[in-house]
Amino acid sequence: MRNNLNTFVFALAILSTFTLTAQMEQGTIEIDRSAILIEDVLTAEEQAALTPGDVLLQLRAGNERFVRSDLTARDHSFQIRETADAQYPKAIVLSCVDSRVPVEDVFDKGIGDIFVARVAGNFVNPDILGSMEFATKVSGAKLVLVMGHENCGAIHAAIDGVELGNITTMLENIKPAVEMSTKSTGERTSKNRLFVHEVVENNVYRNINRIKEDSNILKEMFDKGEIDIKGAVYDMDTGVVIFLD
Structure with a gap:
């Protein structure tokens, strides 16, 4: 039936x-084509004129459009040609590999708009830090955003102590966030959604701190106001990105 x-x-x-x-x-x-938002590929001059605050506002606005299903009209063939020789992205987003978190779509961004680094559990390591340094110091991005998400399998696995091949070693990067999560009541398992949410947020905060502690380049740019480093959590139920203080 x-x-x-x-x-x-x-x-x-x-x-x-x-x-x-x-x-x-x-x-x-x-x-009414005048009502359709059309966004062009960013130029070097336009990128240089942006502030970290500008970029954060644009990501917020893009997520609002995503939630409303009011996405920007883009000519991808044109964008491919325009970005073939150079790129001037606004931000780099560190996200989980989860297929349900399409980063460019979540922020209504297109080709050449943002760098995206992905690893299960959205944690930083030397390779991710090097990618962030390239995105900002070399390529001019103004914002580093660490974005976790609800119902994260890597978070669940770290909480429950899963051991399986290389996953075991990978989860060691997330376990400190589990240990520092002590505010939630109830069982400390992946079945406790409040506890899981606390771990998700703490994992974001911890990796923001790791960025500043483990990269002199990013820390110096942050201190000078050349970039900002922010955190967020993607809500799987609504599509809303909740930016953390």
Whole structure:
């Protein structure tokens, strides 16, 4: 019964799309293209003029559009050609590898807009730090954002003490966040959502501190106000990015 209903809904959606397209081609429906946000590839001059605060506001605004399904119209073929020889991204985002967290989409960004570093549990190591240094010191990005997310498998595994191949070693980078999470009541397992949320946030805070402690380049840029280093948590249920203080 459910399969038949799904097939019917899918067929109805396809029919509606064909009908709308035909009406647009016939001119019976007019699209207000002035209301569509179109974002061009950033130039070196435009990147240089941005402040870290500007970039943070743009990421916030992009996430609001993502949540509303009001995404920017982009000509990807044009953006590919425009960024072939150089890139001037606004930020670098450290995210988890989770397939349900599409970073560029979450912030409504396109080709050439942001660097993205991904590792399960969004923790820093020398390779990630080197990537952040390249993104900021060499390529001019103005913001470093560490973004965790709810329902993170790596966080769950670190909490529950999973041991499996190289995953065991990887989880050692997350376990300190588990140990420092002491405010939540109830069992200290991945079944306790409040505890998991606390660990997710502490993992973000800890890695922000690690960035400042383990990279003299990023710390100096931060102290001079050339970049900002922020944290956030992506809510899997709503698509909202919650920026941390």
